[in-house]
Amino acid sequence: xxxxxxxxxxxxxxxxxxxxxxxxxxxxxxxxxxxxxxxxxxxxxxxxxxxxxxxxxxxxxxxxxxxxxxxxxxxxxxxxxxxxxxxxxxxxxxxxxxxxxxxxxxxxxxxxxxxxxxxxxxxxxxxxxxxxxxxxxxxxxxxxxxxxxxxxxxxxxxxxxxxxxx
Numbered sequence: 001x002x003x004x005x006x007x008x009x010x011x012x013x014x015x016x017x018x019x020x021x022x023x024x025x026x027x028x029x030x031x032x033x034x035x036x037x038x039x040x041x042x043x044x045x046x047x048x049x050x051x052x053x054x055x056x057x058x059x060x061x062x063x064x065x066x067x068x069x070x071x072x073x074x075x076x077x078x079x080x081x082x083x084x085x086x087x088x089x090x091x092x093x094x095x096x097x098x099x100x101x102x103x104x105x106x107x108x109x110x111x112x113x114x115x116x117x118x119x120x121x122x123x124x125x126x127x128x129x130x131x132x133x134x135x136x137x138x139x140x141x142x143x144x145x146x147x148x149x150x151x152x153x154x155x156x157x158x159x160x161x162x163x164x165x166x
Contacts (some may be wrong), residue, residue, distance in 0.1 A: 001031070001032045001142075002031055002032070002033050002036070002040070002077040002161075003032075003033065003034045003035045003036065003154075004018070004034075004035040004036065004165060005035075005036040005037060005038070006037045007037050007038040007042075007053055007115075008036060008039050008040070008041070008042035008053040009031075009033045009036040009041060009042075009064075009120065010028055010039070010040070010041050010042070011041070011042055011044050011053050012028075012041065012043045012044065012069050012160075013035045013044050014027050015067070016059055018134075018136060019078065020121035021092060023069055023070070024069070024070050024071050024157070024159055025158045025159060026070055026072075026158065026159065026160055027103055027154060027158035027159075027160055028041055028074045028093075028100075028152070028160040029154060029160065030094070030101065030124045031124070032120070032121070032122055032124065033121050033122060034106060034120055034122050035120075036120060038053045038055070039053065039055065039056055039115075039118060039120075039162060039163065040111075040120040040121060040160045040162075040163050040165060041160065041161075042054065042055065042056075042057075042162065043057045043068075043069035043070060043162060044069065045163070046098070055160055056118050056162060058068075058077070058141055059074040059075060059077070060072065060074065061074065063091035063095035063098075063153075063155070064088070064110075066103045066117055070140045070159040070160055071155070071157070071159045072084075073095055073098070073154075073160070073161045074092065074095055074116075074153065074161060075151070075152060075153060075161040075162050075163060075164040075165075076092050076094035076100045076130075076136070076151040076152065076153050076161070076164045077092050077093045077094070077164060077165070078091075078092045078138070078149060078164055078165065079091050079093065080092075080127070080149060082144050083145055086140075087141055087142050088139065088140050088143040088159075089135070089137060089139045089140075090101065090102065090137070090138055090139075090140065090149060090163075091128070091135075092133060092135075092136055092151070093134045093136070094130040094134050094136055094151075094153045095130065095134060095136055095153055095161075096130060096131070096132050096133065096134045096158070097129065097130060097131070097132060097153060097155075098130050098153040098154060098155050099125065099127050099128075099130075099153065099154045099155075100126040100128050100129070100130055100136050100152075100153055101121075101127045101150045101151060101152050101153075101154065102124075102125045102126055102127065102128075102138060102149055102150075103121025103122065103123060103124055103125055103149065103150050103151065103163075104121070104122050104123040104125060104142075104143070104147060104148070104149065105119030105120065105121060105122065105148040105149055105150035105163075105166045106120055106122045106148070107121050113124070116165050116166075117148070117166045118150065118164065118165055118166065119148055119150050119163070119164070119166045120150075120162050120163070121140050121150050121152070121162070121163055123142075124151070125140050125142055125143070126138060126140055130153075149166065150163045150165075150166050151163070151164045152164065155160055
């Protein structure tokens with residue numbers, strides 16, 4: 001449980017000039033985040049304020065940047081969700097062959113970029129593996145109409161993305 005931090009829940013620090021390599025291989029998985037003052041997971045760009053973070057790192061389409069924090073792995077994109085009976089099916093894209101973890105989301109004060117919510121993952125719901133094209137689909141029974149969902153991606157080298165848009 002990672003909660004009630006005045007800043008980000010977890011800061012993953014970039015190269016601050018002291019060392020020659022950025023931080024990567026940071027596996028952040030199956031946690032519960034809530035009440036943090038910043039994003040649940042925040043990659044801190046090189047030479048930024050390491051105490052408070054620098055906010056949401058938006059996707060750039062390149063999930064293997066040697067000099068980026070956690071190799072710059074993009075967060076998943078939730079494309080749509082449908083409800084049938086007791087199941088909610090969620091579809092989206094993520095870095096090819098990554099593991100996508102899905103969470104019930106509760107937007108917090110620091111989990112926004114513009115008017116968009118990148119809510120904290122308060123409850124782990126399950127995971128799915130994206131195919132070689134990055135497509136994924138999962139059906140979950142622990143959701144109700146109106147629930148917010150967020151996701152993160154993990155690659156084979158244990159690099160973890162920030163949370164996705166809800």
